[in-house]
Amino acid sequence: MFSAGRARVLRVAAIAAAAVSSTLLFAGPANAAPPVTLGGGSGVYVEDLTTTDSVSDCTLTAVGYDNRNQLVGLTAGHCGEVGARVAAEYTRSGGIGVVAEKSEDMDWGIIVFNADRVIPTRQVAQSVINSVGAPPQVGENVCKNGRTTGFTCGPVWESRALTFRSQVCANHGDSGAPVLRGDQLVGMVVAGTDFKAGPIDIELPLCEGGGNLIHEPELATNITAVLADIDRHGGAGAGFRIA
Known part of the structure; x- marks a missing residue:
C-alpha cells in the first residue's frame, strides 16, 4: 500500500567506524548490556535478513503489552521482516527483541521484546x-x-x-x-x-x-x-x- 517508506539502510561497515559491529548489535542475552529504556520516538536498528552487512534504522511508535502480556513495540512494517533481530540505537545493544508479526498492506510491524532487557516508557524527549x-x-x-x-x-x-x-x-x-x-x-x-x-x-x-x-x-x-x-x-x- 505504501511505497515511499522512511526506513534508512545503514551499512555495518560504516557503523563499524563508530566501533560497532554486527556481533555487538545483535548479541544474545548472555552478552547483553544493561536494560534499555524505550518508548514511542526511540530509535532502533533492525537486522536485514537478506544480507550480513546492513541494518535499517527506524523509530518505535509505542511500547506496550498485548493480550498475552508480552512486552511489544510497534513500528513500520517495511523496517524489517519477521524473524529480524532488533537493537536499541542509543546504546547499540542487541538481544532486546525480534520482529514477530507484520503487515505489508497496512505497513505495521510488531517487535516482541525481551522483558528483562527493555524498560518501557511513555515519554521520549518532548x-x-x-x-x-x-x-x-x-x-x-x-x-x-x-x-x-x-x-x-x-x-x-x-x-x-x-x-x-x-x-x-x-x-x-x-x-x-x-x-x-x-x-x-x-x-x-x-x-x-x-x-x-x-x-x-x-x-x-x-x-x-x-x-x-x-x-x-x-x-x-x-x-x-x-x-x-x-x-x-x-x-x-x-x-x-x-x-
Whole structure:
C-alpha cells in the first residue's frame, strides 16, 4: 500500500567506524548490556535478513503489552521482516527483541521484546503518549517524534479512513514515528508524499529538520486502523495497550 517508506539502510561497515559491529548489535542475552529504556520516538536498528552487512534504522511508535502480556513495540512494517533481530540505537545493544508479526498492506510491524532487557516508557524527549486517540481532522495540528528529525509539528492537510497527510517534518529513519495530538497517539509515519495542487503533483524536498519550512508532506496511518488490523491478525501485538 505504501511505497515511499522512511526506513534508512545503514551499512555495518560504516557503523563499524563508530566501533560497532554486527556481533555487538545483535548479541544474545548472555552478552547483553544493561536494560534499555524505550518508548514511542526511540530509535532502533533492525537486522536485514537478506544480507550480513546492513541494518535499517527506524523509530518505535509505542511500547506496550498485548493480550498475552508480552512486552511489544510497534513500528513500520517495511523496517524489517519477521524473524529480524532488533537493537536499541542509543546504546547499540542487541538481544532486546525480534520482529514477530507484520503487515505489508497496512505497513505495521510488531517487535516482541525481551522483558528483562527493555524498560518501557511513555515519554521520549518532548513527546508523551498516555492514550490512543481518534484520527485527526483537516486543520488540526499534530506532532511527531522521530529518531532522525526529532520532535516536529504541523497541520493536517488530508484525512481518510486509513491514513492522513500532514506537514510534520520527517526523513529516512523516522519510519514508525508516533504522530500525536497532545498526549494522544493518533498515527504512525510511513512515507513521504508529493504535494498535490488540484490535479498536479509537486515534488518537494525531504525535510532536514524542524526549521525546514518547505518540504514534502508526510503520510501516516491512523493508529486506530493499525491496531484494529493487528487485532484481526490475532498474533503478537493483538490487544495492544500502552505500557
